[in-house]
Amino acid sequence: MGRIPGEGNGNPLQYSCLENPLDRGAWWATVHRITKSRTRLKRLSMRAPVVYNLHLAAELGKTLLERNKELEESLQQMYSTNEEQVQEIEYLTKQLDTLRHVNEQHAKVYEQLDLAARDLELTNQKLVLESKVAQQKIHGLTETIERLQTQVEELQAQVEQLRDLEQLRVRREKRERRRTIHTFPCLKELCTSPRCEDAFRLHSSSLELGPRPLEQENERLQTLVGVLRSQVSQERQRKERAEREYAAVLQEYSELERQLCEMEGCRFRVQELEAELLELQQMKQAKTYLLGREDHLAEALLAPLTQAPEADDPQPGIGDDSGPQDGVSSPAASPGHAVRKSCSDTALNAIVAKDPASRHAGNLTLHANSVRKRGMSILREVDEQYHALLEKYEELLSKCRQHGAGVRHAGVQTSRPISRDSSWRDLRAGEEGLGETKAEKSLSQHVEAVDKRLEQSQPEYKALFKEIFSRIQKTKADINATKVKTHSSK
DSSP: OOSOTTSSSOOHHHHHGGGSHHHHHHHHHHHHHHHHHHHHHHHHHHHSOHHHHHHHHHHHHHHHHHHHHHHHHHHHHHHHHHHHHHHHHHHHHHHHHHHHHHHHHHHHHHHHHHHHHHHHHHHHHHHHHHHHHHHHHHHHHHHHHHHHHHHHHHHHHHHHHHHHHHHHHHHHHHHHHHHHHHHOTTHHHHHHSHHHHHHHHHHHHHHHTSSHHHHHHHHHHHHHHHHHHHHHHHHHHHHHHHHHHHHHHHHHHHHHHHHHHHHHHHHHHHHHHHHHHHHHHHHHHHTGGGSSOSTTHHHHHHHHHHSSEEESSOOTTOOTTSOTTSSSOOTTTOGGGEEEOOOOHHHHHHHHHTOGGGGOOGGGHHHHHHHHHHHHHHHHHHHHHHHHHHHHHHHHHHHHHHHHHHHHHHHHHHHSSSOOOHHHHHHHHHHHHHHHHHHHHHHHHHHHHHHHHHHOOOOOHHHHHHHHHHHHHHHHHHHHHHHHHHHHHO
8 A cells, every 4th residue: 555556566657658748747746646645545544444444545546547547548649659750750761862862863964964065065166166267268268269350350451451552553553654655655665675574573573572471471360260170170070970989889889798698698598408408318318228128128228329320310100019129210210310429339248248138038028018118108208308409409509600690790780881090990890800700719619519519429438338237237137036026926
C-alpha cells in the first residue's frame, strides 16, 4: 500500500510516458494525487477501521488502472504518429535525394549546353569574320573591275579622239597639197618625182608614228584581256571535263566493285558445288559394290579404280530388270563426262586373289539380288542428284564466263571516251590494262582448275584404299557369319 503502482517493477510505460512534456505533467499530477490519497489513507487508517481502508484501496487501484489504460492508449497513439512521421521523413529524404540527382543532371546538361553555345558563338564569330573578309574581297574586286572598265573606256575615248585628229590632219594635209599643186603647177613634177614621194611618205609615216603607242597599248591590253578570257574558259572546260571524268571513274569503280562482289559470290558458289560434287562422287564410288552379285563384289568395288574412264552420267533408260552389271556405266556410255581415276592394280588384284570366299555364290544369291536392288535404287537417287548438281555447275560456269566477257567489254567501252589528256589517258590505260589482265588471269585460272577437276578427278588414293579395305573386310565378315549360320542350321 505504501508503494506507487508501477514504481520499481521495470514498467516501461513509466519512462516512455516521460518523453512527452504533456504526459510528464499529467504523470506528475497523478503522482501528486496518489501521494495525497496515500496520506489521506494513512490518516484514515489511523482513524477508520480496516474495512474502510480496503474499500479505499480498491477504489484507488481502480482509478490507477483506468489512468494506466488511458496512458497506454495515448502512448500507442504517440507510437503510431511517431512511425508515420518517420515514414514521412524517409519518403521526404528519398524525394530530396531524387531531386538532388535530377538537379545535378540538369546542371550537367546546362554545362554541356553552355559549352555548345560557346562553341557555336565562336564558330559564328569566325563565320562573321570570314563573311566580312569575303565581302571586303568582293568589294575590292568590284572596285578593281570598275576601275579597269573606266580605264578601258578612257583609253577607248582617247583612241577615238586620236583617230579623229589623225583623220582631220590627213584631210588638212590633202587640202593643202591640192592648193599648192593648183597654185604652183611647177610643183607637180617635184611631187610626182620618186624622191618627193619618198619624202612625203617618210613625213607621213613620221607623223603617224606619234599617236601609235597609245593604239598599240590599247591593242595589247585588249589582246591580253582576250587571252585571259580564253585561258579562263579553257580552265573551266578543263575543270568540267575533269569533274565528268571523275564522276565516270567513280561510277565505273562502283560498278567494278559490284561486279567483283558478284564474281566472289559466283566463286563461293562454284566452290560449294565442287564440294558437293566431290561428296556425290565419293558416295557413288562407295556404293557401287551394291550393284553386282556376290560373286562380282570385289570387281564392283574395284571397277571405279581399275577402269580408266568411268562415266559419271548413267543412261536414264536403265531399269531395275537389267543385268547385274547395269549399274556400272561403260566408258562408251557418256564419253563427254568421263572421270579419270588412278590406283594400284597389283594391290587390288592381290586383295581379290586373297579373297576366294567371295567367289562362291551358293546359298547367298538371294541376298546378293536384294542387295543389288537396294544398291540400284540408291545409285539412281545419287545419279539424279549428281546430274542436277552438274547442270547447276555448268550453268553457273557459263554465267561466270559471260560475266567475265561482259566485264572486259564494259572495260573497253568505258575506257575509250574518258580523257584526251595524254598523261591521264596513259595512267588510266595502264590501270585498266593491269585490272583486266588480273581479272582475266584469275578467271581463266579458276575456270581451268574447275575444268581439270571435272575432267580429271583424282581423289586421294590412301583414303579410298582404306575405305575399300574396310568395306571388303565387312563383306568378308558378313559372308563368314552367314556361312556359319547356314552350316549351324544344317
